[in-house]
Amino acid sequence: MIVARSRKGAVSTAEFASGWGVAIVSALIGGTVSASQVLMHIVPPDPGYAGALFGLHLYTWAAITFLLAVLAAAVNLVLAREFQPLGAAQASPALRRAAGFTLAVLAFFAVSNLVACFLLQGLHWLMPGDPTGYRFFADLL
Structure with missing residues (x-):
């Protein structure tokens, strides 16, 4: 959302913050879906769905990644004035x-x-x- 808006012109701090807010909501929805997949296969005799990567299944990696995305978006919101991107006129x-x-x-x-x-x-x-x-x-x- 922020990248698309910055191609059309300068992005205000409010647009920048709303873009990261949408990212947080999206990551929470994705994290909920991946957490439900983790919970479906958490019972000990269940081997899980598909193979594992570095000892964890892909839905577990997805849950971790969505959690990190929420953290990254929150940091960007806290530092919105310092991280605000250049507009298209300056890019x-x-x-x-x-x-x-x-x-x-x-x-x-x-x-x-x-x-x-x-x-x-x-x-x-x-x-x-x-x-x-x-x-x-x-x-x-």
């Missing part, structure tokens, strides 16, 4: 291109994640807790 063309590339990569990952979730869930109301295949393709057969 170099290279910085504007980098911001555009960053937004394009973010959009690509968001759309590809939506497509992957749709293919996993198919035309059903609920996605299974431990999806083992693409229900969309299974329903076609």
Whole structure:
């Protein structure tokens, strides 16, 4: 949100702070989802879903990452005046291109994640807790 607004002009402190506020709300929602996944597999005989990375499953890493994102956004809110980005009028063309590339990569990952979730869930109301295949393709057969 902050990067997109800074490409159009100078970002005020209020816009900067509201961008980090949206980041905190988003990270809390993501943390809630990943924490529910952790709690689904916390029972000792359950081996967890998928493989582990450095001893932790990806949903555990997601919960940790969302917690760190809330902490980073909170620090940015506390130091909003010192961390306020340059507006588009003061930003170099290279910085504007980098911001555009960053937004394009973010959009690509968001759309590809939506497509992957749709293919996993198919035309059903609920996605299974431990999806083992693409229900969309299974329903076609």
